[in-house]
Amino acid sequence: MSLSPAHVRQFYQEGFTIFENALTPTELESLRTECDILVNHIYNEKDLLFDAGCIVEPLSCGYVDHDLSHPEAYKHDQAFYRRIRSQINDEVLEITLHKIAAMAEQVLPIGPDRRLYLLNEQYIxxxxxxxxxxxxxxxxxxxxxxxxxxxxxxxxxxxxxxxVSEANGTLLIDPYPSPSANKVSTSSLDHHAQFSSFYSPTPSSTPFAATILAGSVVLMSSVLRHCSTGNDSGRFRRAFMPQYSAGVVWSDRVMRERGEPGIEQPVKDSRELLAMAVPCGGR
Incomplete structure (x- = not known):
């Protein structure tokens, strides 16, 4: 799944880009089916809106059974992750670890000593x-x-x-202002660190409203300012949002001890992680 040069350029200049109709009908139906299964499970336990805040995390919502001998190995070991995640839907595994991951890799500074990781995933x-x-x-x-x-x-x-549209809960986005985007690119690890340190978003009076069809993907930088509208329609509004990192995101303690990110080291203890660090690609 290749982004165009225009997509990549927009991401670096504005903090986001939209790949329309990225999923096939089969892939879209797989995600919808899994989402509905998990939402129904949530409603058996609590209220989706008031208790869960509209967020459903596949591996922590209580639907799957974890390996009690290695209860958190799925957070960094792809084999464990696949084993646990496949209890819901095998097809979604390939979408998350391959197709969407390939899109994320094209806008993140991945070098020879770093790789792409799945950091988190949730249905909204x-x-x-x-x-x-x-x-x-x-x-x-x-x-x-x-x-x-x-x-x-x-x-x-x-x-x-x-x-999605403003009527049922789409994204409102404040793109990077042009002067900030021209100061530095985020296409390398050093540049990203510089950009993240000085970038302070200024609220826009006319944010961009994403009106898009099902199956489209909005890629957003971690420093992009955004929100989403409410749902006034008579139907559920569903979205799936995996997040990826250009290297392992260790816990705050580990990151402070190690200083600047260097060559990746293997994860031995999930307690060292901020969230997840599941390697993408492979089988």
């Missing part, structure tokens, strides 16, 4: 007629990471599973 589902109660406030994804961890570049791949 807004119930019908939930209105502003399902609205997500303006934020940057990097806000939820300790400062030391932000040195590792990450990208969120927001996949629309339904047609």
């Amino acid at each position: 589902v807004k119930p019908p007629r939930s209105g502003t109660k399902a609205r997500f406030q303006w934020h940057q994804d990097s806000e939820y990471m300790p400062l030391a961890c932000r040195r590792v570049p990450t990208v969120a791949c927001w996949i629309a599973l339904d047609d």
